[in-house]
Amino acid sequence: MLKDEVLKLKKEKDIVILAHNYQVPEVQDVADFVGDSLGLSRQAAKVKQKTILFCGVHFMAETAAIVSPGKRVLIPDLEAGCSLSDSITIDQLRKWKKEHPDAITVGYVNTTAEIKSELDYCCTSSNAVNVVNAIPKEREILFLPDMFLGSYVSKITGRKNMQIWAGECHVHAGITPADIEKKLAELKNAEFVVHPECSCTTPMMYDIASGSYKNHQVQILSTEGMMKHVSKSDSQQFVVATETGILYRMRQQNPQKTFIPASENAECEYMKMITLDKVYRSLYDEKYEVKVAKKIADKARIAIERMLSIS
Structure with a gap:
């Protein structure tokens, strides 16, 4: 075998x-x-x-x-x-930095080594808010490459001087608010865990920031944050908005709980x-x-x- x-x-x-x-x-x-x-x-x-x-x-x-x-x-x-890493090239980043010479560059870990070598800070979905908060309020920030994570961080931190690159992950961008609405309407008792790269986070941002959305508990978390949360939560049913591969591990570690993908099509071809x-x-x-x-x-x-x- x-x-x-x-x-x-x-x-x-x-x-x-x-x-x-x-x-x-x-x-x-x-x-x-x-x-x-x-x-x-x-x-x-x-x-x-x-x-x-x-x-x-x-x-x-x-x-x-x-x-x-x-x-x-x-x-x-x-x-x-x-696809997210491919959404910015080294030449594009250098040009952007030249246009904003005093800005601090913060790049998501989903970038090439070459891009990382031009950054002031890397961040992950779990610490992006803390990284941005660690930068003096008066400094302009260039955030790349994910526009959905960038919008989320900008809303949560209240930063007005954050420029956001228009990149996206094809998988997370494909999880739409309509997918979420449909699943949550069908599943009255489900808790909603969502990755901040999802396009669905943007229209729901203010509700989600307060911890709920249409009477459902909501958590915006990194993949590892999701794993920890679902094992500790008292909820028995979860709608999971990220790439479907994570459901295998969730089900293995929490066999008594039910995990439903926000979108069955959220698969990363790579x-x-x-x-x-x-x-x-x-x-x-x-x-x-x-x-x-x-x-x-x-x-x-x-x-x-x-x-x-x-x-």
């Missing part, structure tokens, strides 16, 4: 497997750690193994390589990209490019290595470390 072969091979070669919450179930099943991109990068830095097989998209493997310069990072498919067969080939041939040039990695690490210091 392929699963057994993978488990045997990673042990023989002393390779640790990290898998993102959005990976297919059979890939999550062979991983040593499953989590969000930030949590997995932290694991990468901590593990004793010298080789990491990262089952996620390319920018995540790059981040792991940046925070673990002494380790080798492999990815099962080099084509596993990210995350799903990583298959168990590709994981096996990657282990067997020890390919494909993700490398970040030292000059870029050293600059990017500053922005990442600032992010890690703000919880």
Whole structure:
């Protein structure tokens, strides 16, 4: 059985497997750690193994390589990209910075290493509000690349001097307010957990900020925040607005609770490019290595470390 072969091979070669919450179930099943991109990068830095097989998209493997310069990072498919990461180029960022010479740049972790090397701060969906609040109120902020996360942060922090890049994740942008309305109307007792990258957050922003929406409890959370919340919550039924891959882990860890996707179509084609067969080939041939040039990695690490210091 392929699963057994993978488990045997990673042990023989002393390779640790990290898998993102959005990976297919059979890939999550062979991983040593499953989590969000930030949590997995932290694991990468901590593990004793010298080789990491990262089952996620390319920018995540790059981040792991940046925070673990002494380790080798492999990815099962080099084509596993990210529509959000692709929504800003290095030339566009440099031009934007020139237009706002005194601004502080804050970039979501869902960006390439090259983009990170041009940032003052990185942030994740779980600490974006805290990162922005840590910057003096009078300083202009350039926030990139996700416009929905940016709008959310701007509303919550009350910042009037925040410029937001018009990028989006094709999966989260596709979860519409209509999807949410329909699900919540059908499920009277469901709690609603939503990722701040979703386009559905914008029209509901003020209601959601107060913790409820049309008599439903609502939480805006990162993927790892969602995992923690659903296990602690007294609710028995949840509508989950993010990529559907996370439902597998939620159901595994909370078998007595019910999890319904806000949209069944919320699937990331890039995350799903990583298959168990590709994981096996990657282990067997020890390919494909993700490398970040030292000059870029050293600059990017500053922005990442600032992010890690703000919880």
